[in-house]
Amino acid sequence: MLNLLFAVQFSNAEEPESPSEAPVIHKACDFRCSATSHKKPCLFYCNYCCKKCLCVPSGTYGHKEEYPCYNNWHTKEGGPKCP
Template sequence: MARLSCFSTAFFLIFALICTIDVMAQSPGRADGSVRPTGGEGSLRAEQCGGACAYRCSATSHKNPCIEFCNMCCKKCLCVPSGTHGHKEECPCYNNWKTKEGGPKCP
């Protein structure tokens, strides 16, 4: 009987953890104020850009320019694509903003 109870408790905890992770992945702003962006145009408020860009630029070796341009793009588009690179199709404004030379403006 104790085995069944332990198994039930473990199953419930794992299920609750999976549900919590799924909800956090769908929400751009979390209860602790940190941001793990999921993309989508207009999905952020201007004050959330700093956290979203810090995450977006976390894997690059050129952090300062990445964060500078990401913040500029985020404040215009109110979105940052999910992940540390790629996924720009989630935010057309962010994806389509180009430099004078025709290259991508947003990291």
């Protein structure tokens, strides 16, 4: 239920109108990246993935299987794109 809340809550997020505006940091991504020592890149990619997939898995690590879009998006090198 909580995962559905995250997906619904952030599905209507607005994009910044210009590059000078600060990026929107979703509360779900802030929590997802709270336990990492690489907070800045984690937040960047989490927000990027949240914007595309309209979801963020529960917890601070793992649980990607909850959302196939978030789980199956990979970098050119084949690694996971979403934290």
